[in-house]
Amino acid sequence: MAAGVRGSGGGQGAGQLTQPRVPKQPGAGLGDDLPPLSAMPSACATCALRSKPVFTDFTPHELAFMEDFRVGETHLRAGEVLYHEGDALDLFYTAKTGQGARYKYLTNGDRQLVNFVFPGDTIGLQGVLANEAAYTVAAASDMVFCTFRRTRLNEIFAQSPDRGYALVWITAAEEHFLSEIIATLGQRKAQQRMAWALLKIHRRLSDLGLALGDAVPFPFRQRDLADALGLSLVHTNKTLACLRPHAQWQDGILRVTNTRALSDLAMLNQDQPPPRPLL
Amino acid sequence: MAAGVRGSGGGQGAGQLTQPRVPKQPGAGLGDDLPPLSAMPSACATCALRSKPVFTDFTPHELAFMEDFRVGETHLRAGEVLYHEGDALDLFYTAKTGQGARYKYLTNGDRQLVNFVFPGDTIGLQGVLANEAAYTVAAASDMVFCTFRRTRLNEIFAQSPDRGYALVWITAAEEHFLSEIIATLGQRKAQQRMAWALLKIHRRLSDLGLALGDAVPFPFRQRDLADALGLSLVHTNKTLACLRPHAQWQDGILRVTNTRALSDLAMLNQDQPPPRPLL
DNA sequence: CGCAGTGTTGAAGAGCCTCAAAGCTCGTGG
DNA sequence: CCACGAGCTTTGAGGCTCTTCAACACTGCG
Numbered sequence: 001m002a003a004g005v006r007g008s009g010g011g012q013g014a015g016q017l018t019q020p021r022v023p024k025q026p027g028a029g030l031g032d033d034l035p036p037l038s039a040m041p042s043a044c045a046t047c048a049l050r051s052k053p054v055f056t057d058f059t060p061h062e063l064a065f066m067e068d069f070r071v072g073e074t075h076l077r078a079g080e081v082l083y084h085e086g087d088a089l090d091l092f093y094t095a096k097t098g099q100g101a102r103y104k105y106l107t108n109g110d111r112q113l114v115n116f117v118f119p120g121d122t123i124g125l126q127g128v129l130a131n132e133a134a135y136t137v138a139a140a141s142d143m144v145f146c147t148f149r150r151t152r153l154n155e156i157f158a159q160s161p162d163r164g165y166a167l168v169w170i171t172a173a174e175e176h177f178l179s180e181i182i183a184t185l186g187q188r189k190a191q192q193r194m195a196w197a198l199l200k201i202h203r204r205l206s207d208l209g210l211a212l213g214d215a216v217p218f219p220f221r222q223r224d225l226a227d228a229l230g231l232s233l234v235h236t237n238k239t240l241a242c243l244r245p246h247a248q249w250q251d252g253i254l255r256v257t258n259t260r261a262l263s264d265l266a267m268l269n270q271d272q273p274p275p276r277p278l279l
Numbered sequence: 280m281a282a283g284v285r286g287s288g289g290g291q292g293a294g295q296l297t298q299p300r301v302p303k304q305p306g307a308g309l310g311d312d313l314p315p316l317s318a319m320p321s322a323c324a325t326c327a328l329r330s331k332p333v334f335t336d337f338t339p340h341e342l343a344f345m346e347d348f349r350v351g352e353t354h355l356r357a358g359e360v361l362y363h364e365g366d367a368l369d370l371f372y373t374a375k376t377g378q379g380a381r382y383k384y385l386t387n388g389d390r391q392l393v394n395f396v397f398p399g400d401t402i403g404l405q406g407v408l409a410n411e412a413a414y415t416v417a418a419a420s421d422m423v424f425c426t427f428r429r430t431r432l433n434e435i436f437a438q439s440p441d442r443g444y445a446l447v448w449i450t451a452a453e454e455h456f457l458s459e460i461i462a463t464l465g466q467r468k469a470q471q472r473m474a475w476a477l478l479k480i481h482r483r484l485s486d487l488g489l490a491l492g493d494a495v496p497f498p499f500r501q502r503d504l505a506d507a508l509g510l511s512l513v514h515t516n517k518t519l520a521c522l523r524p525h526a527q528w529q530d531g532i533l534r535v536t537n538t539r540a541l542s543d544l545a546m547l548n549q550d551q552p553p554p555r556p557l558l
Numbered sequence: 559c560g561c562a563g564t565g566t567t568g569a570a571g572a573g574c575c576t577c578a579a580a581g582c583t584c585g586t587g588g
Numbered sequence: 589c590c591a592c593g594a595g596c597t598t599t600g601a602g603g604c605t606c607t608t609c610a611a612c613a614c615t616g617c618g
Contacts, residue, residue, distance in 0.1 A: 186509030230465030
């Protein structure tokens with residue numbers, strides 16, 4: 001059913017996310033030749049994400065705290081793995097630019113893509129708390145993450161109740177989204193799933209200001225979407241073909257041309273969620 | 280596909296969880312004729328849940344804080360609804376005794392059971408933060424919940440960093456479990472799903488000390504399990520029949536007689552998770 | 559007794575998976 | 589320069605899993 005690459009230790013461009021050769025990817029182009037973890041001079045104060053309407057504002061105190069709490073940045077090339085399922089984690093992250101995915105393997109090699117990783121998403125928290133990463137995280141395009149240290153996690157709660165509250169909010173929002181995914185996998189059939197997924201993806205990326213007209217960058221392969229929706233690659237392809245009148249996806253660009261048709265198909269009412277905190 | 284009862288406002292025994300007439304249920308028998316929300320004299324100090332090995336210990340400070348933070352208890356009869364998807368929530372809860380479920384509806388009436396609610400589970404937090412319940416919660420047996428007030432949520436973070444940390448842990452653990460469900464719905468076929476679910480259910484309830492030999496109380500209907508696993512009722516029935524040599528479920532009692540066979544089928548390695556916090 | 563909810567079983571058909579193969583693009587090496 | 593291979597997309601055909609429809613048995617209750 002799935003690629004079944006597994007393991008391999010996270011070497012250079014190991015192709016965990018079926019993106020083996022292309023060193024650069026449109027829509028993410030970030031600094032070249034940077035060390036994997038470098039303390040950058042500027043940080044949260046100038047972060048472009050914070051000003052997006054989807055995110056709530058920081059208080060000055062929160063901003064100061066995060067500036068200090070942040071360890072640095074982690075850079076990933078397309079195809080590289082941030083960490084593997086089962087790894088012990090000393091760090092956790094907020095995605096800043098680029099796109100990736102988190103996925104789990106079954107013992108038979110099948111892969112389930114749990115969720116895509118878009119800018120603003122915090123990942124690795126569960127792994128930090130339980131001392132073992134719940135899933136593998138890999139980059140589909142070049143990515144930049146803000147990095148935080150596990151051992152300082154207590155400081156959040158001790159020094160910045162606001163940030164502690166934000167952390168619960170972020171985790172609870174993720175839980176909510178996963179429950180929607182469960183409903184989709186459990187109740188919708190292939191075309192509905194696909195319509196639902198394309199809409200959700202398009203919406204999430206649009207909210208981040210990544211849309212150009214009706215197009216958003218989506219640098220994945222059909223296999224990735226197949227593993228996300230629990231469909232075979234072949235059937236994913238055929239389903240995409242069916243929906244081509246309403247949405248086109250090629251060369252890493254997703255275009256939704258008939259939102260209404262898709263949301264009818266997906267049985268989804270698109271209501272604007274309230275702004276959420278950013279870590 | 281599903282029952283499609285929806286709405287009805289949470290009246291007496293409205294049968295949201297297909298449990299319409301039976302007023303009492305084995306395995307949960309709690310006080311009769313109690314008002315739905317009553318401040319009980321004793322509380323956390325004597326709570327039987329806290330001493331279970333699955334849960335981490337409270338510090339004296341945490342215990343004192345929770346005693347004060349707790350508003351009271353909420354009692355539910357089998358079949359009653361705690362709250363509906365979309366409701367604005369002023370309270371959130373930790374299940375104390377009995378069993379229930381959280382589920383979502385699609386616009387066509389299909390229902391997805393997102394997760395079962397067992398003692399120790401905290402629910403409603405997402406609803407409190409986002410000001411709208413993400414799913415409906417209903418009781419399958421008589422239930423008792425500890426009740427907390429939304430407006431005092433900040434106090435957790437301001438006054439008890441330990442409890443704030445615990446809250447993140449609890450939410451992250453739930454997120455992790457939902458991601459396992461996603462992998463199950465996306466990658467496993469009917470028999471594997473069923474084996475996986477029966478094992479997980481049995482394990483969770485055993486860890487809570489609810490097992491008598493190889494039997495645990497599980498007061499649901501086949502329809503509930505069908506809606507949880509994304510299978511039709513008919514196929515759920517037939518799949519259960521297939522697994523009958525390894526697990527029997529009747530009259531609200533689930534018995535797992537061949538754990539090994541089920542875990543092989545489910546491709547699941549049952550490792551003991553670390554103790555988790557309780558709210 | 560009739561009725562409603564639940565569990566069970568059979569049969570037919572749809573949806574999706576698997577197997578197979580071909581076209582495309584891009585990078586590599588002769 | 590072109591041939592070749594690797595990875596991705598696309599298409600077709602056959603078959604299995606699961607759904608849907610239908611019917612019947614059992615239970616507890618009005």
